[in-house]
Amino acid sequence: MTKEESLAQRRWYIIDAEDKVLGRMATEIARVLRGKHKPAFSPHVDAGDFVIVVNAKRVRLTGTKDSDKRYYRHTGYPGGLRVASLSEMREKKPEQVVRLAVKGMLPKNRLGRGQLDKLKVYGGPEHPHRAQVPEPLEMSG
Numbered sequence: 001m002t003k004e005e006s007l008a009q010r011r012w013y014i015i016d017a018e019d020k021v022l023g024r025m026a027t028e029i030a031r032v033l034r035g036k037h038k039p040a041f042s043p044h045v046d047a048g049d050f051v052i053v054v055n056a057k058r059v060r061l062t063g064t065k066d067s068d069k070r071y072y073r074h075t076g077y078p079g080g081l082r083v084a085s086l087s088e089m090r091e092k093k094p095e096q097v098v099r100l101a102v103k104g105m106l107p108k109n110r111l112g113r114g115q116l117d118k119l120k121v122y123g124g125p126e127h128p129h130r131a132q133v134p135e136p137l138e139m140s141g
Helices: 003-008 022-034 086-092 094-103 110-116
Strands: 012-016 050-054 070-074 081-085 119-121
Touching: 012 022, 022 050, 022 094, 022 110, 070 086, 081 086, 086 094, 094 110, 094 119
Parallel strands: 012 050, 050 119
Antiparallel strands: 070 081
8 A cells, every 4th residue: 555545545533522621632633633643644735534523512621711711703893803701602502612622723724724624523422424434533641
């Protein structure tokens, strides 16, 4: 098998986020999305695998992040800064909390955007990717 063939083979992994610490889980996800777990890793090539995260609503946080952490976004209009606490985000969009944590650990360019597209996050235990036969991702540590 040549290097190009090994890069083209994408595997599917699944993580149950229930009772997993958000930051530690996000670093493992980013590592797999980038392809750093493969021996043929190259920083300028998207050789990563797909990751499915289920139960994002039940992810664990340490310290007082639930009340202290803030998410900022801007509508594009004057005075359009919108602020949401982590507890509000977990209530309304639990998938977005995991996605933003992983997004911050990926490259800030076209390559990173492509890698983020391989992340599939779901708030509950169900996901529509049964046909890909995802295997559980072993978390180191």
